[in-house]
Amino acid sequence: MALPKDEKPERISEAEHAVMEVLWERSPLTATEVCDAVCEQRDWSLATVKTLLSRLVAKQAAATTPDGRRFLYSPAIERTAYTGAESRRLVDRLFGGRAAPLFAQLAEAEALSEDDLAEMEALLKELRK
Amino acid sequence: MALPKDEKPERISEAEHAVMEVLWERSPLTATEVCDAVCEQRDWSLATVKTLLSRLVAKQAAATTPDGRRFLYSPAIERTAYTGAESRRLVDRLFGGRAAPLFAQLAEAEALSEDDLAEMEALLKELRK
DNA sequence: TCGTAATGGCTACAGATGTAATCGAAGAAG
DNA sequence: CTTCTTCGATTACATCTGTAGCCATTACGA
Known part of the structure; x- marks a missing residue:
């Protein structure tokens, strides 16, 4: 219990x-x-x-x-716990829990730097393994 | 003016x-x-x-x-204007304006569905062109 | 025509938040 | 030992937010 x-x-x-x-x-x-x-x-x-x-x-x-x-x-709490929870809240509230529209949104707003793109590409490749 | x-x-x-x-x-x-x-x-x-x-x-x-x-x-305002502004606020506040860490965070929290990954891959490819 | 239901506007009020002054105990200084 | 300085704790207070009630007006049915 x-x-x-x-x-x-x-x-x-x-x-x-x-x-x-x-x-x-x-x-x-x-x-x-x-x-x-x-x-x-x-x-x-x-x-x-x-x-x-x-x-x-x-x-x-x-x-x-x-x-x-x-x-x-x-x-007394981890930073990642906080940022994770907040990120999730936003994605749930604004995009029905889907992350892809959030990125589309950021892309649209030109809020994605070259570095971001590169890192995300790498991360995606990693996740796909 | x-x-x-x-x-x-x-x-x-x-x-x-x-x-x-x-x-x-x-x-x-x-x-x-x-x-x-x-x-x-x-x-x-x-x-x-x-x-x-x-x-x-x-x-x-x-x-x-x-x-x-x-x-x-x-x-009287566009939905995308709102979601865009809110997304930006979050990214600025929690990740110093960088989107990649947000992405990593969501991945960590297993908040990324198969669909999300696919869409984001497509989006990245598009942006890269 | 007269009451009644619907509708927008104003009022209310508790809890969260931002921002800060003040109070009381406990060391530090003399 | 008395005083001054530091802290944490307590209290304050305006604004924002969530949630809702009450009131005046008016369209509409009896």
């Missing part, structure tokens, strides 16, 4: 995601360090970053380890 | 999107008809659907034409 306490992972908002990116990049970090890193992109106050960190911990997307009197934050 | 009054398109929420799908499918429709169609999926009241329609009109994502006493609703 699996643990009954599974708790589907709660949704991570866009602002929270920016914080997660920092943690995935390098961790563990203190709140201040996270703030320094994230504020290169978004101009947030330390208070804001701390709120986002708390929410991420509450959602069990990040975890803390005590370090003296403060906390060190680390991701 | 381009018209200065461009107004970047406002974001369409998930619930609103469900309504847009109905309109893209068939239009123009009355609010009641939209409700009938959309309620096959989500169990909403007519009031809810009317609110969503109003918000879509406010966001200029849908338009109304008077039909006697009531309104007929139609999409």
Whole structure:
């Protein structure tokens, strides 16, 4: 029997995601360090970053380890788990779960670089083996 | 000089999107008809659907034409414009604008069907010409 | 003509999100 | 020991989102 306490992972908002990116990049970090890193992109106050960190911990997307009197934050979920879930959501919602139309769409919008094409070709070949 | 009054398109929420799908499918429709169609999926009241329609009109994502006493609703933006923008947002946010990692991600999650692979192969060949 | 059902518009309200100030405990500095 | 500085925790608050009720008007049937 699996643990009954599974708790589907709660949704991570866009602002929270920016914080997660920092943690995935390098961790563990203190709140201040996270703030320094994230504020290169978004101009947030330390208070804001701390709120986002708390929410991420509450959602069990990040975890803390005590370090003296403060906390060190680390991701508690894999980046690929997140990006995978989000990608899937989009494909399901917009394209009925089919990936091909998504790529057609990106192609149309000229959002596919030469490198993308090459990589995808290679990957396709790989999958086809 | 381009018209200065461009107004970047406002974001369409998930619930609103469900309504847009109905309109893209068939239009123009009355609010009641939209409700009938959309309620096959989500169990909403007519009031809810009317609110969503109003918000879509406010966001200029849908338009109304008077039909006697009531309104007929139609999409005011193309479905491809919406899906394109959303896809791009996702790719930018999660994969730094690169489509290949998204593809890899979906492959990993086994979210690619045989059909998808075939279509994408064809698409790639086309793009490569 | 008078009531009634349909229709669009306005109002409501709880929960999520973005953004932040403030408070209280605990070290650091003097 | 007192004060100042740091943190995390708590509280705040406006906006957006999901979901819906109520109201005024009007077309339509009795």
